[in-house]
Amino acid sequence: MEQTKLDDYLRVIELCRDVETSSANPFDVDIREKILLLKQRLPELKFLDELLVDSEAMLELAQIVKLQDQWLKQRASALYIDPLLIQLKLKLLPKETLSEAFVKSWHPIAQVDQLSSRGLERAFVYWRELTPMSERFKNQFGTYGIVPGVVDYSDLVSLGVFTAEEFELGLTRLYDELLQKSNGEWLDYRQFIEGESYGTKVRRAYLLAFLISEGRALLKTEPLIGKIWTKALAERVKGTPKSVAISITGDS
Amino acid sequence: MEPETADRALLERKVRRAFQVLVLQRGRNPGVKGWEMRRHLGREYRKIIEVLSEDVAPMGLEVFEVKGPDGTDDSSRFLLRFKEPPTISEAETSGIRIDDLAVLAASIAFVNSKSGRVSRREVEQFLREKFPKWRVDYSMDRYVKRGYLDQDDKGMLHIGWRTRAEVDEKTLMTLILSRAQEAAKK
Numbered sequence: 001m002e003q004t005k006l007d008d009y010l011r012v013i014e015l016c017r018d019v020e021t022s023s024a025n026p027f028d029v030d031i032r033e034k035i036l037l038l039k040q041r042l043p044e045l046k047f048l049d050e051l052l053v054d055s056e057a058m059l060e061l062a063q064i065v066k067l068q069d070q071w072l073k074q075r076a077s078a079l080y081i082d083p084l085l086i087q088l089k090l091k092l093l094p095k096e097t098l099s100e101a102f103v104k105s106w107h108p109i110a111q112v113d114q115l116s117s118r119g120l121e122r123a124f125v126y127w128r129e130l131t132p133m134s135e136r137f138k139n140q141f142g143t144y145g146i147v148p149g150v151v152d153y154s155d156l157v158s159l160g161v162f163t164a165e166e167f168e169l170g171l172t173r174l175y176d177e178l179l180q181k182s183n184g185e186w187l188d189y190r191q192f193i194e195g196e197s198y199g200t201k202v203r204r205a206y207l208l209a210f211l212i213s214e215g216r217a218l219l220k221t222e223p224l225i226g227k228i229w230t231k232a233l234a235e236r237v238k239g240t241p242k243s244v245a246i247s248i249t250g251d252s
Numbered sequence: 253m254e255p256e257t258a259d260r261a262l263l264e265r266k267v268r269r270a271f272q273v274l275v276l277q278r279g280r281n282p283g284v285k286g287w288e289m290r291r292h293l294g295r296e297y298r299k300i301i302e303v304l305s306e307d308v309a310p311m312g313l314e315v316f317e318v319k320g321p322d323g324t325d326d327s328s329r330f331l332l333r334f335k336e337p338p339t340i341s342e343a344e345t346s347g348i349r350i351d352d353l354a355v356l357a358a359s360i361a362f363v364n365s366k367s368g369r370v371s372r373r374e375v376e377q378f379l380r381e382k383f384p385k386w387r388v389d390y391s392m393d394r395y396v397k398r399g400y401l402d403q404d405d406k407g408m409l410h411i412g413w414r415t416r417a418e419v420d421e422k423t424l425m426t427l428i429l430s431r432a433q434e435a436a437k438k
Contacts, residue, residue, distance in 0.1 A: 021406045074364075100340060105424040107333045107336075108346075
């Protein structure tokens with residue numbers, strides 16, 4: 001088929017598909033004009049491939065006619081409201097009012113859910129073919145059924161993140177820094193752990209958690225204002241430590 | 253047995269049968285198609301349904317008909333549903349979150365305003381201006397799955413069968429428009 005002849009068909013198909021996959025007005029497609037064009041081109045078609053393209057274009061036009069029918073019915077149904085107006089109204093309304101409007105127009109279906117023999121069979125097949133937990137995520141994550149846990153000091157040493165000497169040295173340095181900066185006063189926790197990179201920040205937070213656990217530093221939280229304070233203690237205190245979860249993000 | 257008594261007994265039996273058919277879920281979706289009703293209750297099934305609808309009214313229920321795509325009796329779907337909408341607190345106690353209902357209300361109104369057909373991406377973009385992304389993604393998947401919205405193979409969203417069955421769309425659109433006016437006045 002010559003390219004120019006094919007172009008007309010492809011343009012019709014493309015146009016129809018664009019309208020089908022967007023909320024564009026289906027009446028933007030002039031069906032009469034396109035059909036006349038296809039009719040005009042039809043005698044030039046000789047091969048099966050060409051005729052197939054012609055029938056595809058006709059099918060797409062038929063889809064547009066169907067959309068036009070739905071579009072008219074929707075417009076006539078009194079449910080149609082200008083999209084810009086409704087978008088504005090929806091933006092204006094609080095979530096509570098929107099949900100209230102929904103509930104006031106809602107008639108839930110009343111139904112009994114019961115176990116059928118078919119459902120029982122499906123459940124049995126599902127259970128039979130269910131991969132054991134230890135095998136289920138092996139492909140994605142490469143784990144062997146080890147449940148998530150806590151990385152402790154010995155794990156970090158064995159992973160090479162710290163050596164025992166480095167760790168002790170790091171703890172002592174951080175303790176000295178905190179002792180000097182706090183000087184008996186409460187310091188802003190987040191300001192104190194701040195480092196030049198996210199990695200440094202996490203490392204400082206981790207070491208500080210150790211100091212607190214060992215009773216060499218204290219932590220105070222004020223949930224109402226979201227502030228966390230810390231200070232070093234000159235002497236180690238003993239007592240029952242409490243666990244506090246603090247999230248460390250890269251931006252704060 | 254007198255003919256009149258026999259007729260009444262037959263009617264009662266059929267009404268009972270209609271209730272059982274409606275209340276027990278058979279397939280994936282609730283409700284019974286017109287042709288199934290005809291098979292269970294006979295050609296006069298609409299009269300039986302009328303009687304049943306009156307019988308269940310004191311319990312706050314009604315039999316509701318959702319017209320099928322071709323508008324024929326056979327393609328209609330019959331459902332048992334609440335006659336009156338629940339209260340907000342009743343809706344909340346059923347485990348549905350206010351935010352989820354707000355997403356659904358906004359989606360239905362948005363799809364209707366776009367002549368009942370809009371790309372999912374467009375709806376999501378609009379909703380993300382008001383709701384967090386994770387809630388929009390989660391809610392859209394859920395509502396498509398539950399039949400409130402219908403997604404075709406071209407990624408276009410339409411109003412789903414469940415919305416047609418459960419939601420009085422005209423009331424919803426009217427309430428959204430009127431409440432927005434009140435909110436603007438405040």
